[in-house]
Amino acid sequence: MTLRTALAATSILATALAFAAPAQADVPRLETKGDTKQLIVGGKPVLMIAGELSNSASSSADYMAPHWKRLKDMNLDTVITPVSWELIEPVEGQFDWSSVDSQIKAARANNLKLVVLWFGAWKNSMSTYVPAWIKRDQQRFPRAAMPNGQSVEILSTFGGDTLQADQRAYAALLAHIKAVDAAQNTVLMVQVENEIGMLPVARDYSAAASAAFREPVPTDLVNYLVAHKDTLVPAMKRVWVERGARTSGTWEDLFGAGDTSAEIFAAWHYARFADQLAAAGKAAYPLPMYVNVALNRPGRIPGEYPSGGPLPHLLDVWKAGAPHLDFLAPDIYFPNFVEIVNGYKRPDNVLFIPEAHNSDNPIAPANAFYAIGQLDAIGFGPFSIDSIDENPGALKDAYGVLQQLKPYILDAQGTDRMVGFKPRQLYDETLVAEPETRDVGPYRFTISYVDAPKPGANPGAEERKAANAAVAAAGGIIIQTSPEEYLIAGQGITVTFKPRADGGALAGIDSAWEGHYDAAGKWVPGRLLNGDQTHQGRHIRLFPGQWQIQRVKLYTYK
Template identity: 35%
Template sequence: MILGGELSNSAATNIADIDSSISKAAKTGINTVLVPAQWDLIEPTEGTFDFSLIDETINIARKNNIKVIFLWFGAWKNSMSCYAPMWFKEDTKRFPRAITDKGRKMEIASAFSENVFQADNTAFTSLIRHIKKIDPQKETVIMIQVENEIGMLESARDYSEIANKEYSKGIWRKELNQIGFHTEGKLYEDEAFQAIYYAKYVERLAKNAKQIHNIPLYVNAAMNSRGRKPGEYPSAGPLAHLSKIWKAYAPSIDMMSPDIYDAGFKEWAKKYDFKNNRLFIPESKCCANSGVRALYVFGEHHALGYSTFSIDTAEKEAIENLQGSFSLLRQLYPIMTHNNKKDIHGVLFDKTDNQRIIKDDNITITCRHYFTLPWDKRATNGQEWQEGGGIIIKLAKNDYLIAGNGIVVSFLNNNEILQNKEEKLGEDGFIINGRNDDSSRKNSSQFKGKRTGIGYVDEVTIKADGKIEYLRRLNGDEDHQGRHVRISVGERKILHVKLYEY
């Protein structure tokens, strides 16, 4: 599992900053640091390369016993060509810019220019050769990101002269038909056209790189959120709705990965967990919810990795939450590796999305946000709920591990589900208001069959060999006298739960 942290953009631009920022990041509990590799600092003069910052990054990572993923800030970073060197930026005739439909030149190198590609490719392949030379066995540098959040802004596509020539040829329409890609409206048709050429550009970079050093490569995307249209978001990037294009025309790329900063974390993650695309989240907002989100993606999507952005400048609360969840994940890893994936589930809750039902053979597992319990004042004080979540792992029949922060889990068998009448309970666990007569008892049918109970709940740790080690038993108030299993918001625990029938 990649338990990652990405440095802020300028944290690796000199030796002193690299030493301090990576050492600081390593203390947060990550096992992998994501670090920009900037074209302008690597090739300040055309044809002359300086890899001193790359070398220092690898050296300090090794000292801190963590891995490195380099992020190629080449022709594009967040759509713009802001990390291209000055000799590239100033020569707009040789290295043309993209133009909007209004004729506005952008600081976005045109993906249709062969000169742009050759310059970018020369620098990128030089970086790959250097990495292979100093880390040939991929012991430290485990993966590389190709460009950063590629996409066209202000227009859905590039309207430069060279782009328009390709558009007018119409070959791209046939290519879309060949892969069975269909879209509606000119705006999205323009985006599809642009996506083909971004993907082809990236494929050439990736294919050349892998011929030198066969290392995993991925691309990341800024999400098309908040109802924005192509060009309002970075159009034509490796977005989920364009996955058919990117997978067809950039087959050397191993993963399309989402950078998730907006609301709806679960839905964005789901979009990038599809056939031949393992979920890897290279950037996510570093906040108080980061820890439970990490647990969720590894549990529900069996993700390759999860990383938060700007870990070197993150607030203390965010780091503590991330550290706690990464610690749980490290413990769970040997068990998750050897368990059947269908027996592992991730849950993530907020105030509006606060319950999930999991069916496991004869058992119905009901998972809820901790604040759905009636006695925690934080649930009703008007504040936004901190997210709760975790991982549920079935070890065997009636035998589960539950790990997380801010969740409540209860168990019913099928017989109970058919006959169950749920009452609203008060904070003492009993019916809120008593009845003046026993009419409900007279009219109720007799319960038949067996029920499922909680035999015990143990707080545990897990050793490196996967052995579960007992810490303490929680069979009293902590599990509400056998009614449920719970982990409070702000706690991070692993609980071993054994059920029985009576």
């Protein structure tokens, strides 16, 4: 960092502090619980059962007016919503908060919370949500460039004025949220930029970027690689270690020639930009902050996907370069959901999924149950939630079950008393639906997916397609509530059980009640299912297409 840049950054932080009112006691925060973290709001843990608005929805209060109540009626409690730079600062230095205030007001009126997406310098790689005064002044706000020198509609990370302007706007936004919302905590978190990454090549080839690419790799990145050598993600470890785990040299010296080093270089500078933006925002109002990622398809090269974002193979670069970010979040539109989310659940990264397929995708509910139950996700939100709020399908019912279970989920997070499950799919949509086992308390549970094709069966193509679709949408959660009592929720599953400790013992069903929790959190029992519905005490079955809860008590016998 040059002296000029350092002084400018100091000035931006000072401006942010000037915006800030006296510190508040109950700023939403992440707090460790067991082996995970929870979002704490008003002194209590929160689970965000969410949906993300389509990109332009929040730009119009009139468009959004009928949607807020419908979203609440869908059993959402959190709306993930954009705030774009061009709307809040249409003239440099003059801020218009009407698009922010209308959303906060409407969310409060419908007892909803907000996660704000900052559409600042970048949105889906491009710089199309910046104000016109940014777009039209390429001298002050330089663009990234192709190898032939042609600029693209992506702001360069090497624009000092770009960083300062983005910091000023972002700090002003956080200060405004604090001024109007610190007492109510309607806004829970903020996403810094959106799906950062370079297109259609691996890195920026502007003169400033190319000069930086010839310089030594920053010591902060090298020191992180050395300190975390044993736990680096395999792709990063392989790239660095196979070249001798060098601790000094250029990007190509440490990471090789070509797109590999170019992408790591891009990732570092995107991470540093996002980190300085987050630092300015936190100085104004220290809400939890994160960056999301547009994932890469197998077989594609950097630039064919947004190069340099917080992708699975670049997580270590982002962790080193952006310490002010609280976590990194995957946007998932690929079938291999289970594989992807497990890569983002790390000791240094709490799991939050702001976009997980479109909202009308039938596997979205099962994905929510898996991420929350198995990986302690603090929230889940499929995309374009406003597009289905008149016809919510299964998502409304699944979210209704999660709302009922929320106190038990929050109590079990960070412990071994809760598991989630769903059939695994590969990237090519191959369905892996063999029975799975989970250990919870004194029992081992085996989960089978209802209507999965039987071994040796030979259904027709259409029957197989329909059966696979039904199985892919199955999923559930098991929560231990006392030594022998469990909540089993989901759809399309059959659950059997046996004691873990004594190989000669068997497990039986003391009682299995269907039912629900009312608005006050009181259990309202339905039928007692100790006969045919449990196959005479042999299993718990939650039928396909009906998201439900059963309250089960087991016992051991010989």
